Amino acid sequence: MNTPSKRTQISITVNGKTYSRDVEARRTLADFLREDLGLTGTHIGCEHGACGACTVTVDGMLARSCLTLASQMDGCEIRTVEGLSGPNGLHPIQAAFKEHHALQCGYCTPGFLVTAAAMLEETQDPTEGQVRDWLSGNICRCTGYQFIVDAVLSAAETMRSETEERDAS
């Protein structure tokens, strides 16, 4: 790609599946996921990086998909909210959100779920302060955040006991 072009040929792995596409150079990753791949779980809120609704992971690291160009993602691995649940149903984070009433309108929820899942992969036993710090980049206008924090702490506990059980058996 040494010559500038208005279109880019990219190959991206999203939730384990690889897609090759020809995209407009200015296509954001958020629009690519939603419009080109039909993965509408990733929501677009502010479109300038302030709200966190479009958060995904790129090669395991959190990223705002509205502040990322699809063209930059050639060869990268993306995980969206659709990639959280597995064959056994909901991810513990998703189950905890349901249990703790951590969402109302649900618009911001995909961003919170992806952020919390990334945090728990790095920090198995977070303090409430750490949870609030990680989630500080995601805006929710319904819940007042308390139930979201409760849900993440509860999911952390569930995931720790699952790990312990697995290690014991």
Place this chain on the structure above:
Amino acid sequence: MKPPVFEFAAPDSLEHCLDLLERYGDEAKPIAGGQSLMPLLNLRMAAPAVVIDIARVPDFHALRIEDRTVRVGPMVRQRVMETNTDLRARVPLLAEAVGLIGHVATRSRGTIVGSMCHADPAAELPVCATLLGAEFAVASKGGTRTIDADSFFLDALMTTLEPEEIVTGVHLPTAMPGVGYAFDEVSRRRGDFALVAVAAAVGLSDDGLVTSADIAIGGASGRPERFPLTETALSGRRIEEAPLREIAREVCDRLEPESDLHASADYRRRISEELMTRVLADAASRARKDLTREHAL
């Protein structure tokens, strides 16, 4: 909104990158992590004809931690300042400031050099670069040069980088023994740009007297400002006996902050004074801990 139409290139070497910059000049804009440029594109405040993705240049990802200098390539992400313990120990000022920059998701993409080149007057990293006297290694088709931080930052969102040039690395001096560093800021919300951000470095002699003191302030003008305080009443005193607030006030009198939507000029001056008082005391207390640790060895 969506970004305006542009052409995209992802050169695979420095040479190709410089070719593109030479050819397109101020029509082109390099993108590293994109956390400053993408909002500008989405808000249609920037409309480059060509966006040059520099992530495919292998050398740009290098982070070299040496005894006296840390060399940070333009693709090194801000998140590294949180996760690399060696880097944190060598440049403690950055380790303290990083937690105040945006959020984990933006720090995971955003780069150290990118934030400095964006030169937002209220951003944390330009203040750190200014205090430490960082040096920017710059390349163009015409050759290479080095720009020190004092001459690099020109005004809000403006640096002395020419359109056909690119920063190939920033060189940060590592922490010196007997010197303590501190960073603090006031912002409206966690992760927002600072209303005012202040960094300090204070050096102490073995018997705890101030031998050197420097401060850098961001958010109080179009570019980060550095104030050497070694020649003030701080010098030769114990920090707890030094008239910190008076010294801070004298510096504040030289500031000419502007009023905007976020804070009045007067409020900015008042928080500058408070932050300076705090970071000078914090930096001195860290210098003392550093000395105690050395003596224990």
